[in-house]
Amino acid sequence: MNVNSNYILVGLGGTGGKVLKAFKKRMFQEFSAEERAKIPVGFVYVDTTDEMMRPGDKTWYVLGENAQFNTNEFVFIKGVDLDQIFANPTGFPGLSGVIGDPEVMQKTIGNLGAAAGQKRRAGRILFGANVARYRQAVNAQYDKCKVISGNDKTTVLIFSGLAGGTGSGSIVDVVAQTRKMDQFNNEGTSIVVFPMIPEVTPPGGCDAGRYHANGYAALQELNALMVGAYKPFDLTGLSPTGRVEFGGIKRIANGLMVYSDVNENGYTVNPHTELPQIVSDFAFARVFMETNGNTEEYERSFSFENIDDWRTEYWEKAKNGEIVPYRTKALGSFGIKRIIIPDEEIKEYFTWTLGRQSLLQLRYNNWNDDIGFRDAPANVDWADYVKGQDKKLGNPLENWRFSDKHLMLDIPILPSDEGKWGTFQAYWGKVVPKWLEDAQDASQPIAKLNELVAKGLQSGFRAAGIADFFAGKKEAREKIADEIVQRIEADLFDKWAAGTFALYNLLELSEAIMAETQSKIKQFEDRSVKLRQVVDKLEQERQARAKEYNDAGLITRGLKGKQMLAGYAETMQKICVRKTEVEASGFALDLLKVLLGKENILHSRLEKFVSTVSDAIEEADRQAGSRCKDEVNTTSLEGTVIRYYDQPKVKEFTQTMVHSRKNQENISTAVRQEILKAIGSEKTFARANETIDQDVLDGIFEKTVREKVISIHDNTLVEASEKLINRSILEQLAEQYTSADSLSNFARKIMKESGVMVKLNHTEVGLSVPNNPTTEIGKNVAKKVILVSLPKVEGN
Structure with a gap:
């Protein structure tokens, strides 16, 4: 990294903004955050729309980082009301002349509508109303660069x-x-302007009737400014002359x-996508070029120092003795051919x-040795589970606290209930025998036992009685x-x-849980009926045992009384348990109905999260499908970027990684x-849905997955000749062109097919004009400089 000057890049409107965007993204691609902090390059983007500043714009992301302009780099010039300016022109003295x-x-x-509505005067007034903010932004970038570099030498590219x-x-x-x-x-500060000439055929919907007229007028003004024939109004309002x-x-x-x-060879590029990248690459090469004796002529041509003696063409119709600067010849163009x-x-x-x-593993976790993780689920029956x-x-x-005993509160569900009470059987099995002991000494033991049991059912069970206990729990069924x-x-x-279940498993399991809940609702409806029938039979048995005891004489009671009372108490204990289960079943039924609704909510959360992962799988498919799909053609060199790589080997190695389970x-x-x-x-799926989206997954891909696959590549393809990434283009070309002749032919073809990004009228180029030196192509007009920049041999 060698930057021999402070650089401030200014982008005007959508075209300028796209160039700056491409430049800044490449900085993020080429340099780490620590390295970027040491580069004296600043950005000022001026526009009537803030479309490029919208938060979360994924087109700005590079390796998981957002390269978007910060607020100090953006000057929004449509935040003023033109009607207010027109209503009070004296309040804007710098605009009065305009x-x-x-x-x-x-x-x-x-009415402007979007942006400046392709109206030059509107664009000029909007900029004029914000000229102070523009100057402040440039000042801030200059100060930043000066602190980084320690010097004030600056080049401004517009x-x-x-x-x-x-x-x-x-x-x-x-x-x-x-x-x-x-x-x-x-004069020590270089200002180089990069104006894009309007396309011969405007893109669809772009021509509002001023497309070419705007370009012609702007070039006329720039020409007049360059030859000193035009002094614009001073938009700051501070100049005594107004200019x-x-x-x-x-x-x-x-x-x-x-x-x-369109370049000089007639090769057309997309003006919205390819062209900003080409301009950016050219500027990038200049900004980060290592200067030496071989680059001197290139540097002089970039700053137009190589035409100092012929910067201006004079008016051919001037009277004898008059020197009237008329046309600037400080006009250049550029082309770039990247071989990568x-x-x-x-x-x-x-x-x-x-x-x-990796997302298929999360989604299905269904491995196949022939294809890797499958895009389909494994068959699992969750009904028994x-x-x-x-x-x-x-x-x-x-x-889960989802057993029948839990649902009936035979054992606790809430942590706050743990240790407070035992099971139904344990409770009644403890208290009924004790009540029997108390009742045996009474004159009427069965009546006494009935009294104690009734009291236990009404208020003793879990310190509330069965009815009140379950009524209270019904009030808390949402919480439960x-x-x-x-x-x-x-x-x-x-x-x-833990990787035990895939997301698809969770969806199936969630559906199985809801199905089981519905099944339990039906089971508890049936159970309530059957339990009441059991209670009725036990009640008949109780009455029969009571009658048997009451009808027995003194001798029978003396011989079998305790045994008869024990049998009666045993029946009473069964009745208590079953009556408790009747109440518990009613509670379970109510709880299950509430539970089903909440399970549906959980299922919806799962579906949403699975949908996010599924969408990410589709996005990964799309992204992978848009890359490395070209068939490398080493015979056609007309494009601005010539790509050399073994595409079949890239695809083959990718599949090798896909099939490696480890x-x-x-x-x-x-x-x-x-x-x-x-x-x-x-750890909930509600939280997962709040935090995980396509942007987060993209970030994980761009950092974590990227690091993993590069490591796998480097550890697998050890030999330099095998490597598909992180190798020098010189090595690749050496393998492609094995003889000096073949390499020379390649170089000649590259030179021939390279061209600057403008078509010239060669008749006009060679034309000599009165009152000016004779035209000499290659000396005072149409000078061409070609710079070949090679990477270091040891790296890419």
């Missing part, structure tokens, strides 16, 4: 389209106001690097493909149902977190752990 008659200007501009209202309207004022700033008001005074500086801008979507191994794209292909596999009858998977009912569902959810979450489980475990880390300490 506006002229405010009423006429207001009618001329009309990028703009000329077809829209924002760029076309503001570019002349941006150049003038930048040069006027104290830090840049000297921007440059204090004798001849180079208001060092030059214009014009470009279009698409290292980043290959890494991304690995990442998305293997990341998709939710009944607690699956010997292989175990019995979860105790943990929550406890069960929370336990179920915690268990499902833990089993998924690698797949390693990646899947790491992905799951990162998801769990993002969810935090609250």
